Amino acid sequence: MDIVVLVKQVPDTESLVQIADDGVSIKTQDIKWIMNPYDELAVEAALQIKEAQGGTVTILSLGPEKAIETIRTALAMGADQGIHICDPAALGSDPLATAKLLAAALKDFPCDLIIAGHRAVDEDNYQVAAAVAELMGLPQISMVNKVEVSEGKIICHRTIEGGTVVMEATLPALFTTQRGLNEPRYASLPGIMKAKKKPVEVKTVADLGVDAGTVGAANRKVKIKALNLPPERQAVRMVEAEGAAGKAAELVKILHEEIKVI
Amino acid sequence: MFAITEQRDGELRKVSFEVVSEGRRVADGLGSELTAVVLGSGIDGLAEALKKYGPDKILIGDDPALADYTTDAYTNVLADLIKSSDPAVIITGASAQGKDLVGRLSARLDAGVAMDCVDLKLDNGNLTYTRPMFGGKILASVEIEGSPQIVAVRPNVMSITENAKECSIEKPAVQVGDVRTAVVEMKMETGDKVELTEADIIVSGGRGTGGDYAAIEALAELLGAAVGASRSAVDEGWRPHSDQVGQTGKTVSPSLYVACGISGAIQHLAGMSTSKYIVAINKDEEAPIFSKADLGIAGDLFEVVPAITEEVKKLKG
Numbered sequence: 001m002d003i004v005v006l007v008k009q010v011p012d013t014e015s016l017v018q019i020a021d022d023g024v025s026i027k028t029q030d031i032k033w034i035m036n037p038y039d040e041l042a043v044e045a046a047l048q049i050k051e052a053q054g055g056t057v058t059i060l061s062l063g064p065e066k067a068i069e070t071i072r073t074a075l076a077m078g079a080d081q082g083i084h085i086c087d088p089a090a091l092g093s094d095p096l097a098t099a100k101l102l103a104a105a106l107k108d109f110p111c112d113l114i115i116a117g118h119r120a121v122d123e124d125n126y127q128v129a130a131a132v133a134e135l136m137g138l139p140q141i142s143m144v145n146k147v148e149v150s151e152g153k154i155i156c157h158r159t160i161e162g163g164t165v166v167m168e169a170t171l172p173a174l175f176t177t178q179r180g181l182n183e184p185r186y187a188s189l190p191g192i193m194k195a196k197k198k199p200v201e202v203k204t205v206a207d208l209g210v211d212a213g214t215v216g217a218a219n220r221k222v223k224i225k226a227l228n229l230p231p232e233r234q235a236v237r238m239v240e241a242e243g244a245a246g247k248a249a250e251l252v253k254i255l256h257e258e259i260k261v262i
Numbered sequence: 263m264f265a266i267t268e269q270r271d272g273e274l275r276k277v278s279f280e281v282v283s284e285g286r287r288v289a290d291g292l293g294s295e296l297t298a299v300v301l302g303s304g305i306d307g308l309a310e311a312l313k314k315y316g317p318d319k320i321l322i323g324d325d326p327a328l329a330d331y332t333t334d335a336y337t338n339v340l341a342d343l344i345k346s347s348d349p350a351v352i353i354t355g356a357s358a359q360g361k362d363l364v365g366r367l368s369a370r371l372d373a374g375v376a377m378d379c380v381d382l383k384l385d386n387g388n389l390t391y392t393r394p395m396f397g398g399k400i401l402a403s404v405e406i407e408g409s410p411q412i413v414a415v416r417p418n419v420m421s422i423t424e425n426a427k428e429c430s431i432e433k434p435a436v437q438v439g440d441v442r443t444a445v446v447e448m449k450m451e452t453g454d455k456v457e458l459t460e461a462d463i464i465v466s467g468g469r470g471t472g473g474d475y476a477a478i479e480a481l482a483e484l485l486g487a488a489v490g491a492s493r494s495a496v497d498e499g500w501r502p503h504s505d506q507v508g509q510t511g512k513t514v515s516p517s518l519y520v521a522c523g524i525s526g527a528i529q530h531l532a533g534m535s536t537s538k539y540i541v542a543i544n545k546d547e548e549a550p551i552f553s554k555a556d557l558g559i560a561g562d563l564f565e566v567v568p569a570i571t572e573e574v575k576k577l578k579g
Binding site: 255 | 275330332333334337356357358359361362363364365366368369370372373374375376377378390393394395396397398399400401402403404405406407408442443444445446447448449450451455457459460463485496502503504506508509510511517518527528529532535536538539540541542547552553554555556557558559560561562565566569570572573574577
């Protein structure tokens, strides 16, 4: 079973995100960068399948030079090799252009299964994995919190509102991860040492045979015009009354009579 | 303009009325027609329910293979309908279905997408979409070049407006094509559990519950609310992952969000900050949650929450 995992380096979810002076990007200098948490689930899922059935795990990522850290993290967890699309011309691509680049990198790459996070927690676009599946002509199952792989098929529990749908697809296929799928392992020290020697192929847009005029920040179909912080709420109004019962009565009165939400 | 609706078990989901209502507003602004599309099996009756929200036309794609949502069947049929009508804007819900469908449809149609929008603005015939990024820490204004543009709106945000008008109903022949994923089984939670992303009221508990959700569940049940949880509560194993609100869980926009014993980690605040009204109950008056709340009670949730339940009972008689 040869598995490819799509990963992205994103700002830590605990970090404060600040808008840069240009008004359309974020300040990057004080940010701690991590592997997208849903991609960690994808790496773990791939490693578990490999451990059970043999094969290889390849990490594919598009990102600036420092994104190699995230690829190395996945290699330290146990993946075998990496492909890093690293080219200034590719940076800032919108989701569809990103998918075109990722799909181009896999064009002649044999694999049975592609696993990705269902979204990256930076731009929250929810599109790249599905677009990669479409461009590669593969079926997809998204937001999976349980997976079995056997006899050339995947059986996935896809989370939907109010429950799960059990779906199956014949390999090759792509699925995206949801929380609950597994608990990603930490990289061990020997793993980290080994990761330094594992191969990572660096690809440019030209290497992938993609027209540079269709990718990158300058060619986004989806143009970011402005970033804003969510409107500040007015200062909290603390409910003052005697004891828990008094405060509860006052709160319910406000919610019912003033705000009319209950 | 196209509005792609959503049915499950032959019933339209609430987000369908939201997308048709919002679609009507935008279509009026653009001076264009609104076509509502519904796919399923044996669903002629659904047109009547959709009519109220003002489409000019309803397209029914009816085929046994469309009964349950699958990526391939729905993409194939929708792509054909879209190619023959050539809409400039396609609106759908950023539901589990929409999030699965839109990425694939965008690649099929080579179309740009604004995902999980909370606001659409029309200015001189140009649409600007507001969408949260970084789990809601930032709101981005985006524009899409080219046609069609696809916008998926966050469930529970767009208002539902009745606006019935003359409406034609068509039932074109559909080609489902090759469907490479099969639905083996639907495992739905039984009972009246309210889905977080669709709930009008959410009562949410965090580390302060110590894992005891009885008081929160009692209040939620009385209010017809969904129960949510912080990441730490989920990490402790107190609640399932599906209850998690935050940047690595669900982003929610209820009318009322009641945060009980939640300190307010950045990643949690990101997931609930678009709630219309936020109440925080916490022992620690300095907890960051109070900076995002409209109303606060400094107190022990185990005393305050049951007291609220009693007050709501009195109110309901």
